[in-house]
Amino acid sequence: MLILGIETATQQVSVAIGGHEGVLGMFEVSRGRRHAETLIPAVEFLCAQADVQIDEFGAIAVDIGPGLFTGMRVGLAAGKAMAQALRIPMIGISSLDLLAFPLRHADRTIAAVIDARKGELFYAFYKPVPGGVQRVTEPVVGRAADLAADLMARGQNVVCVGDGALRYREEIAGGAACDFAEQFLAHPSAAPLVQLAHARALREEWVNPWEIQPLYLRAPDAQINWSTRESAR
Amino acid sequence: MSGITVDDRTLVLGIETSCDETAAALVMGGYDIVSSAVSTQVDLHAEFGGVVPEIASRAHLDLLNPMIARAIVEAGVGEERIDAVACTVGPGLIGALLVGVSAAKALALTWGVPFVGVNHMEAHLYAAFLEDPTLEFPLVVLLVSGGHTMLIEMQDHGRYRLLGQTIDDAAGEAFDKVARFLGLGYPGGPAIDREALQGDPEAIAFPRAMLHDGLDFSFSGLKTSVMNHVRKHPDVSAADVAASFQAAVVDVLVAKARRAAEAVGARGLVLGGGVAANSLLRERFLSVCTEGGIRGFLPSREMCTDNAAMIAAAGWHRLRADGPTALDAGAYPNLRLPLLP
Numbered sequence: 166m167l168i169l170g171i172e173t174a175t176q177q178v179s180v181a182i183g184g185h186e187g188v189l190g191m192f193e194v195s196r197g198r199r200h201a202e203t204l205i206p207a208v209e210f211l212c213a214q215a216d217v218q219i220d221e222f223g224a225i226a227v228d229i230g231p232g233l234f235t236g237m238r239v240g241l242a243a244g245k246a247m248a249q250a251l252r253i254p255m256i257g258i259s260s261l262d263l264l265a266f267p268l269r270h271a272d273r274t275i276a277a278v279i280d281a282r283k284g285e286l287f288y289a290f291y292k293p294v295p296g297g298v299q300r301v302t303e304p305v306v307g308r309a310a311d312l313a314a315d316l317m318a319r320g321q322n323v324v325c326v327g328d329g330a331l332r333y334r335e336e337i338a339g340g341a342a343c344d345f346a347e348q349f350l351a352h353p354s355a356a357p358l359v360q361l362a363h364a365r366a367l368r369e370e371w372v373n374p375w376e377i378q379p380l381y382l383r384a385p386d387a388q389i390n391w392s393t394r395e396s397a398r
Numbered sequence: 399m400s401g402i403t404v405d406d407r408t409l410v411l412g413i414e415t416s417c418d419e420t421a422a423a424l425v426m427g428g429y430d431i432v433s434s435a436v437s438t439q440v441d442l443h444a445e446f447g448g449v450v451p452e453i454a455s456r457a458h459l460d461l462l463n464p465m466i467a468r469a470i471v472e473a474g475v476g477e478e479r480i481d482a483v484a485c486t487v488g489p490g491l492i493g494a495l496l497v498g499v500s501a502a503k504a505l506a507l508t509w510g511v512p513f514v515g516v517n518h519m520e521a522h523l524y525a526a527f528l529e530d531p532t533l534e535f536p537l538v539v540l541l542v543s544g545g546h547t548m549l550i551e552m553q554d555h556g557r558y559r560l561l562g563q564t565i566d567d568a569a570g571e572a573f574d575k576v577a578r579f580l581g582l583g584y585p586g587g588p589a590i591d592r593e594a595l596q597g598d599p600e601a602i603a604f605p606r607a608m609l610h611d612g613l614d615f616s617f618s619g620l621k622t623s624v625m626n627h628v629r630k631h632p633d634v635s636a637a638d639v640a641a642s643f644q645a646a647v648v649d650v651l652v653a654k655a656r657r658a659a660e661a662v663g664a665r666g667l668v669l670g671g672g673v674a675a676n677s678l679l680r681e682r683f684l685s686v687c688t689e690g691g692i693r694g695f696l697p698s699r700e701m702c703t704d705n706a707a708m709i710a711a712a713g714w715h716r717l718r719a720d721g722p723t724a725l726d727a728g729a730y731p732n733l734r735l736p737l738l739p
């Protein structure tokens with residue numbers, strides 16, 4: 166089965182096509198932050214180059230966050246619309262799982278850390294297991310100091326990965342035993358997304374497009390917008 | 399995709415997510431509403447007394463797929479009959495717009511049909527055509543909503559001239575703020591409308607700003623005098639304040655609309671936008687049209703408030719005039735109506 170993977174939860178736009186042969190093609194751009202502009206042309210380009218017709222997809226995988234809300238919704242809205250039109254199921258995978266997965270061969274605990282803006286981070290801990298990683302804590306939102314305290318409490322060497330880890334490197338490392346994964350692993354990518362999704366598809370662990378839910382982890386900021394409001398009745 | 403024929407059999411799916419209504423509709427040939435599904439989020443925002451952008455965006459993501467499904471099911475046609483997907487690209491709330499735009503472009507790519515980006519204000523101008531395709535140009539449209547108060551001359555499809563607009567608050571914004579001040583709840587338009595039924599519109603002589611002065615509007619002074627009056631007379635009847643305030647807004651709107659229609663020799667005067675659901679405005683609008691011997695057109699309340707049928711209609715006209723919009727289009731929160739110089 167061919168799977169289209171859509172990843173827009175951080176500043177990167179990433180699209181991949183995968184199946185039982187692994188990742189067949191990928192498009193990724195991490196500059197510009199033009200998620201809505203880039204995503205659909207990227208899908209079109211990738212399908213053309215990989216010689217895949219859109220109706221060949223058997224499932225659509227999306228990053229459900231946590232991440233930047235507006236970007237996340239671009240991928241979710243597009244993925245849900247395509248799945249509904251094609252009448253195929255969806256597979257939602259957390260951005261933190263996608264960050265941790267490429268470090269599955271590490272010999273220690275992994276902290277996946279996404280920059281949540283407003284001085285906060287989304288993070289969770291993982292441990293390597295045969296064939297992948299296993300999440301060992303619930304994803305949370307907190308400050309760099311909270312993560313640093315969590316790391317100290319663990320008292321073991323941890324490898325931190327993600328744009329949040331790199332941005333708050335100093336605060337996180339203060340006193341705790343940790344290393345940092347490289348910049349090229351700092352954003353969740355659609356390549357691990359289609360790999361993880363394929364494994365789930367084999368177990369038929371999927372949902373209908375109207376059932377997929379983003380992982381916001383933060384309540385909406387209840388600031389009212391008077392100026393751009395258009396449709397008062 | 400270029401070189402497509404756009405005719406009276408062309409079926410357009412419209413999508414609208416610019417503010418607090420999630421909507422999808424199918425319109426054939428630019429005028430014929432085949433189906434129209436609207437889900438309003440008004441209850442989600444009521445406790446905040448205004449639209450909260452992040453709450454709106456989250457709700458659009460949940461509601462859009464069901465609205466699209468409903469529009470297609472109610473139309474009783476197969477998806478393969480859909481010839482184009484039109485969606486509001488602005489103006490509106492950026493996060494809200496992006497949900498619709500992303501879904502619309504994804505559908506267009508999946509079905510292999512053109513995508514058309516639609517200006518929400520232009521779509522409001524087209525709402526009247528959905529109910530009366532015999533309207534003739536030039537038309538004057540009084541567009542009143544929470545974000546806009548404008549008098550537009552429609553010389554032809556796509557040819558618009560701005561005759562007047564608000565220099566401060568939009569009329570709908572004034573309704574919301576006064577309703578909030580009077581503790582009448584949200585949204586302000588219907589709340590004032592209801593309360594005013596019990597009051598005397600002549601009880602308080604609120605100012606009619608710039609009534610005899612050009613075709614522009616100003617509502618911020620009126621809002622201030624309502625607040626001053628209530629502070630000075632704390633035991634005043636809220637119903638009288640609501641009725642007198644509403645009468646002051648409506649007087650100015652209809653007087654200027656009539657004057658604008660006469661100035662350009664319009665063959666029709668059309669009311670549009672969310673505030674056009676107000677009952678006093680509807681009544682007075684029709685009476686000034688009769689007095690002035692102008693052909694007035696009052697769309698139904700469903701067509702005045704945000705809906706996707708008007709998006710599909712405007713999309714059909716844009717597709718015919720300009721062809722498809724490229725798939726790398728984004729959303730434009732401050733998009734303006736394309737005006738003639």
Ligand SMILES: [Zn+2]
Pocket residue numbers: 395396518522543671672703704
């Ligand atoms: Zn509107």
